């Protein structure tokens with residue numbers, strides 16, 4: 001399996017977000033107002049775009065959003081590769097913290113990558129989320 005992660009365009013993330021995170025929703029619903037201010041990464045397996053994540057830097061910290069791996073390729077370690085690549089990128093950029101609003105059902109995934117929860121869970125669009133963060137030192 002040939003796996004490569006590289007920066008990509010916002011528009012290329014949308015179909016993966018839709019299939020992995022919002023099946024049944026229209027493509028418009030998966031776009032973010034901020035997409036064109038973000039840095040987007042794509043993970044390619046044998047040249048096919050299979051996973052994505054979008055990073056939004058604010059001073060010395062960064063929020064990532066819409067981490068998604070295609071359903072049939074989940075649980076093969078690809079999410080880990082994306083998140084570790086993101087952490088390395090943020091360290092290179094000398095950022096102090098990386099955080100996300102995690103879906104509650106993905107908490108275990110983030111904990112395995114060193115993230116800790118912060119604050120209380122909240123609900124948005126019928127899904128439960130909690131803020132999770134990792135200090136970069």
Ligand SMILES: CC(C)(COP(=O)(O)OP(=O)(O)OC[C@H]1O[C@@H](n2cnc3c(N)ncnc32)[C@H](O)[C@@H]1OP(=O)(O)O)[C@@H](O)C(=O)NCCC(=O)NCCS
Pocket residue numbers: 020021066067068069070073074075076077078079080081101102103105106107108109112
């Ligand atoms: C969450 C997601 C990105 C994880 O990607 P993935 O490629 O399936 O994850 P990996 O295979 O790299 O898993 C890494 C580790 O986390 C664990 N893990 C993966 N998903 C998990 C979950 N939802 N809950 C708990 N643990 C999880 C794996 O078992 C693995 O553990 P191990 O290292 O002990 O074997 C992927 O499942 C996904 O796209 N889900 C749908 C969209 C979504 O929920 N995105 C996150 C929004 S906050």
